[in-house]
Amino acid sequence: MHELRSLQAALDGELITPDSAGYDAARRPALARFHDVRPIAVVSCASTRDVVRTLAFARHSGTHVVPRGGGHCFAGRSSTAGLVLDLSRFDAVTVRPDGSARIGAGARLAQVYDGLHRSRRAVPTGCGPRVGIAGLTLGGGLGLLGRRNGLTCDALLSAQVVLADGRVVDCDLDREPELFWALRGAGGGQFGVVTCLVFATVAEPRATRFGRSEFFSHPIPASAVGSLIDELTSGVAPGRRELSFTAMGGAYNRVPADATAFVHRSERFLLEHVAHGGDQWLDRSWTRAHAHASGRVYPNFPDPDLDDWAAAYHGGNTERLRAVKRRYDPERLFRFPQAI
Numbered sequence: 001m002h003e004l005r006s007l008q009a010a011l012d013g014e015l016i017t018p019d020s021a022g023y024d025a026a027r028r029p030a031l032a033r034f035h036d037v038r039p040i041a042v043v044s045c046a047s048t049r050d051v052v053r054t055l056a057f058a059r060h061s062g063t064h065v066v067p068r069g070g071g072h073c074f075a076g077r078s079s080t081a082g083l084v085l086d087l088s089r090f091d092a093v094t095v096r097p098d099g100s101a102r103i104g105a106g107a108r109l110a111q112v113y114d115g116l117h118r119s120r121r122a123v124p125t126g127c128g129p130r131v132g133i134a135g136l137t138l139g140g141g142l143g144l145l146g147r148r149n150g151l152t153c154d155a156l157l158s159a160q161v162v163l164a165d166g167r168v169v170d171c172d173l174d175r176e177p178e179l180f181w182a183l184r185g186a187g188g189g190q191f192g193v194v195t196c197l198v199f200a201t202v203a204e205p206r207a208t209r210f211g212r213s214e215f216f217s218h219p220i221p222a223s224a225v226g227s228l229i230d231e232l233t234s235g236v237a238p239g240r241r242e243l244s245f246t247a248m249g250g251a252y253n254r255v256p257a258d259a260t261a262f263v264h265r266s267e268r269f270l271l272e273h274v275a276h277g278g279d280q281w282l283d284r285s286w287t288r289a290h291a292h293a294s295g296r297v298y299p300n301f302p303d304p305d306l307d308d309w310a311a312a313y314h315g316g317n318t319e320r321l322r323a324v325k326r327r328y329d330p331e332r333l334f335r336f337p338q339a340i
Contacts, residue, residue, distance in 0.1 A: 003057070004041055007053065012047040012049060013046035013089065015042075015044075016041060016042040017040070026084075027079075029078060039081060039084045040082060044086045044088070045086060051162045054085055055162060055166055055193070055333065056166055057083070058083060059164070064080045065082055065085060066084060067105075067188070069106050069133070069194070070131055070132015071131065075303075075338075077188070078135075087106035089104075089106055090106035090195055091108075091111055092115075093107055093111060095116060095121055101198065101201050103115075103199065104196055105134035105194045107133045108129065108132050108133065112133050113129070116204065117204060124143050125141060126142060126144075133197065134188060135188040137152045137156055138184075138186065138189075139262075139299040140299060142270065145202070146252055149202055150254075151184075151255075151260075151262060153260060153262060155199045156184055157172060157198045158171060159194050161191070162192055163191075168195075178327070185299065186261040186314065186321050186340065187313065189339070190329075241285075242272075242275075243272070244270075245269055245270070246269060248264075248268055248270060257315070261320075263296070270298055273286050297312040297313055299313045304338070306338070309338045314340075318340075321340050325340045
């Protein structure tokens with residue numbers, strides 16, 4: 001506890017401990033059902049210096065530390081029994097004279113939409129307002145504009161990163177190019193703490209999102225696709241189980257698989273299986289679809305039960321990513337199950 005007090009004295013922000021008012025709200029991300037862990041403290045960072053000092057504390061004390069820029073991680077990687085680095089104050093969105101956008105790593109998509117809209121600009125991002133821009137980008141980033149403009153990470157021009165040894169680096173195609181390559185699609189929390197991102201923007205389009213829901217309450221037309229969907233969804237109870245199809249193709253697939261860390265450049269669509277509450281349908285549905293799929297998994301939808309997770313997430317980019325990890329985080333300060 002004495003060490004935590006010394007950390008608090010060194011911070012510009014706030015150290016939130018279990019006896020602090022607001023601890024429960026600070027420790028739990030927006031979608032808390034995914035992970036409900038009690039960290040020893042949450043560091044509400046007010047400056048890059050807070051990130052540097054917290055990482056120094058973590059190194060010297062052996063305390064596990066994880067960054068949190070958004071509202072959740074499906075596998076709970078933004079929670080820990082150690083220290084949570086809360087970057088939510090890093091939420092500024094600025095459109096610069098050249099049309100590029102500088103966005104703090106703590107901004108969530110609702111803030112990004114609003115900030116870019118004032119300049120009638122856009123970045124290809126997702127449609128979940130509580131999703132964090134950093135996590136979305138670091139895992140690739142699918143979204144409404146993707147088939148025309150590519151992944152969110154394809155629009156990334158540069159990033160500021162605090163490394164495990166405390167150095168603050170700016171990386172792009174010319175500065176720390178291997179780190180910049182890895183940040184575009186390998187997933188968050190792997191190589192350092194990203195504090196700021198700069199994106200190329202496009203003119204804000206006029207767009208309408210349509211969604212279609214089927215509860216499969218009557219027979220599906222007899223066809224190859226219909227038969228497969230019928231098998232996948234047999235016994236589906238409305239509101240409890242979901243299959244979501246995301247079309248790939250277009251600009252997603254025009255980039256070589258090794259141009260960024262996001263290896264999934266030949267896939268035609270993403271199939272997401274969702275079950276609320278424990279039952280065997282999820283395993284049955286996944287097993288039935290997997291036989292016809294690529295065997296790959298989108299890094300932003302991590303699956304803790306994967307056997308060969310490195311091949312599923314990273315494919316032929318795995319060894320290059322391991323080399324980046326050895327260079328920038330040789331002591332594995334940033335670690336979690338299925339970390340590179």
